[in-house]
Amino acid sequence: MRLFIGLAPSAPVRKAIATERDRLHAVLGGKPTSTANLHLTLAFIGQASVQTVQSLRQLIAGIDAPRFAIDLDIASDFKHGGIVWLGCSTPSPSLLVLADTLREALADGGVDFDPQPFAAHVTLLRKGTPVAETLGAAIHWPVDAVVLYVSESTSQGVRYRPLYRHALK
Incomplete structure (x- = not known):
């Protein structure tokens, strides 16, 4: 199983992100991320066993963190692969x-994960034209849970399915 841990937007936030994705897609081209797959990755685990899922559930359940909010207010890109994303000009300390x-x-639990530095972003497009802009109005995202996802290949493309959700305080 291919796993990652992230944040899932609520339905209204997902809709606002999808609207921004569609606006940028019309201008920049590329392949849009499906609305159902919109998320913010905290840690990418990659290939893992069924036993690792149970360990990850316990590890995530042990996280003692408060609810908080982030404001997605910039659109930019990663030069490699033409990844266009939404992010925070000033990431929330929380x-x-x-x-x-x-x-x-x-790391303490001995779980391997992608060690690249954390970059708070929501991927909108792949193979899009480079962009750097401030959004007219920030998308306010109340964060209330951490989610363990499995990435599944289907005949319709990749699907990110939640396996476990841990509510923040």
Whole structure:
């Protein structure tokens, strides 16, 4: 199983992100991320066993973090692969603490994960034209849970399915 841990937007936030994705797609081209797959990754685990899922559930359940909010207010891109994303011009300190806490717990638990530095973003397009802009109005995202996802290949493309959800305080 291919796993990652992230944040899932509520339905209204997902709709607002999808609207921004569609606006950028019309201008920049590329392949849009499906609305159902919109998320913010905290840690990418990659291939893992069924036993690892149980360990990850316990590890995530042990995270003691408060609810917080982030504001997605910039659109930019990663030069490699033409990845166009939404992010925060000023990441929430609570988001950064949550990502650090999670990554420390993974390391302490002996769980391998992608060691690249955390970059708070929601992928909107692949193979899009480069962009750098401030959104007219930020998308306010109340964060209330951490989610363990499995990435599944289907005949319709990749699907990110939640396996476990841990509510924040």
